[in-house]
Amino acid sequence: MTPPLPLYQRLADDIAGQIAAGTLRHGDRLPSLRELRARRQVSLSTVQQAFRLLEDRGLIEARPQSGFYVRPRRPTPPSPPALPVPVPVTVDPLLWQYVQVHTQEADCGMGGFRSATPSAAHLPLAAISRLMSDTVRRQPELLADYGHPAGAIELRRQIARQAMEWGGRFAVDDIVVTHGALEALNLCLRALTRPGDVVAIESPAYYTLLRCLETLGLQALEIPTDPQTGISLDALEQATRNGAVQAVVLVPNFSNPLGSLMPDEAKARLASLLAARDIPLIEDDIYGEFHFGPRRPRPVKAFDTAGNVLYCASLTKNVAPGLRVGWVEAGRFRASVELQKYIGTHSTSRLSQVVLARFLENGGYARHMRAFRRALVSQMRMLTAAVREHFPAGTRISEPQGGFVLWLALPEPFDSVELFHAAIAEGIDFAPGPLFSPCGGFRNCLRLSGAAPWNAGQAARLARLGELARRQRQG
Ligand SMILES: Cc1ncc(COP(=O)(O)O)c(C=O)c1O
Known part of the structure; x- marks a missing residue:
């Protein structure tokens, strides 16, 4: 399944198509930015980006005080394929507000398909709470000080030991414990970039990452991403040629929302490409443990010989979201990341860290994950089958090999935001496509989470969601 292009690119392609077909002739004046905005019902910045892209392709030109014109034909060789253009991130505030409201409701037990947080039914909560009481009783001093900014040594040892399973050789001193992977990503972005810098990302990308980029004043460079094999390395190779990209952020194992998995050869090529260009990679491996296959x-960190990969992960999806514990092994950027941790939140709760260290050491983590993965495989299978049954004909569905989200692309025209409003009015939630784009793209797409156990309630909600989608298609 090929993900749809961002909105501005589609608009640019439409205009380019009209020029190629002769509908717009060389020398013709294009409609003004405002006219096009109203006609296409898109934002001004989408039209501006589309025009910039067409200028880059050599198809149109700006004439002072007069507007944009189709360029006269010149006997020049065809221009090379367009590179993605960095864009300032603007997450739709209304949509974001809904996400936050619904996050709170989901936390209070509302079901549905929005939250990519595991259900309590799959988590080792009894074991964690036993360890919590036992640890407080035995080590009350854990509550008495801040602890080291890099984290509790017991947990860092367990993290280093676990990384050995995939060949990682982490020095305990190189790990900084954080409040979940989200803080890890933020610390890395703060350590590596300044406002205005350009960060290359997958397209579509994890929506809270987009919100972080927006808040830090960073520009996003969307790189086309394949739902099976992940980011296009050819496109990234081209986009990083001119030194304009300060960092790359990726989820190479079971990305959110596509669920793509980069093959090992691609990971090795990515590690050496970015090291050669001195561009750090922030790798978010939060879903790596959720593989459906045997291994x-x-x-990418496993292929990093230059300390160029800042590896972020957490124990929030797999063990205890409420303890909010993650980490980063930041390679050669460790000192800057630790400083960011210190000035941001100083340190992470020592009690949480020690409890999790004890669980990883001898709490049955491997057994728990085997059962959890089995449950997820079955839930994702049921969800996929139900989408096939209930969604409009022509809906394309991702086929993730891990993780717990599905990405759907409905035949255009389709408005996933309209569907979202209709669905939440009936207590059914999901994540509409534009949340995953820096400038409102993926309007016809949506993400469904398969994190909740599949039961009659979920089945009924999914059937109803499919019905609402079909109704919108029928007008
Ligand atoms: C890709 C990705 N990265 C990071 C996070 C945040 O993780 P944490 O809960 O560990 O902060 C999420 C949560 O949904 C995610 O999907």
Whole structure:
């Protein structure tokens, strides 16, 4: 399944098509930015980006005080394929507000398909709470000080030991414990970039990452991403040629929302490409443990010989979301990341860290994950089958080999935001496509989470969601 292009690119392609077909002739004046905005019902910045792209392709030109014109034909060789253009991130505030409201409701037990947080039914909560009481009783001093900014040594040892399973050789001192992977990503972005910098990302990308980029004043460079094999390395290779990209952020193992998995050869090529260009990679491996196949995929970090990969992960999806514990092994950027941790939140709760260290050491983590993965495989299978049954004909569905989200592309025209409003009015939630784009693209797409156990309630909600989608298609 090929993910749809961003909105501005589609608009540019439409205009380019009209020029190629002769509908717009060389020398013709294009409609003004505002006219096009109203006609296409897109934002001004989408039209501006589309025009910039057409200028880059040599198809149109700006004439002072007069507007944009189709360029006269010149006997020049055809221009090379367009590169993606960096864009400032603007997450739709209304949509974001809904996500936050619904996050709170989901936390209070509302079902549905939006939240990529595992259900309590799959988590080792009894074991964790036993360890928690026992640890408080035995080590009350854990509550008495801040602890080291890099984290509790017991947990860092367990993280290093676990990384050995995929060939990682982490020095305990190189790990900084964080409040989940989200803080790890933020610390890395803060350590590596300044406002205005350009960060290359997957397209579509994890929506909270987009919100982080927006808040830090960073520009996003969307690189085309294949739902099976992940980011296009050819496109990334081209986009990083001119030194304009300061960092790359990727989820190479079971990305969110596509669920793509980069093959090992691609990971090795990525590691050496970015090291050669001195561009750090922030690798988010939060879903690496959720493989459906027999073996855990290696992260790009396993191919990093230059300390160029800042490896982020957490224990929030697989063990205890409420303890909010993650980490980063930041390679040669460790000192800057640790400084960011210190000035941001100083340190992570020592009690949480020690409890998790004890669980990883001898709490049955491997057994728990085997059962959890089995449950997810079955839930994702049921969800996929139900989408096939209930969604409009022509809906394309991702086929992730791990993780717990599905990405759907409905035949255009389709508005997933409209569907979202209709669905939440009936207590059914999911994540509409534009949340995963820096400028409102993927309007006809949506993400469904398969994190909740599949039961009659989920089946009924999914059937209803499919019905609402079909109704919208029928007008
Ligand atoms: C790709 C990705 N990265 C990071 C996070 C945040 O992880 P954590 O809960 O560990 O902060 C999420 C949560 O949904 C995610 O999907």
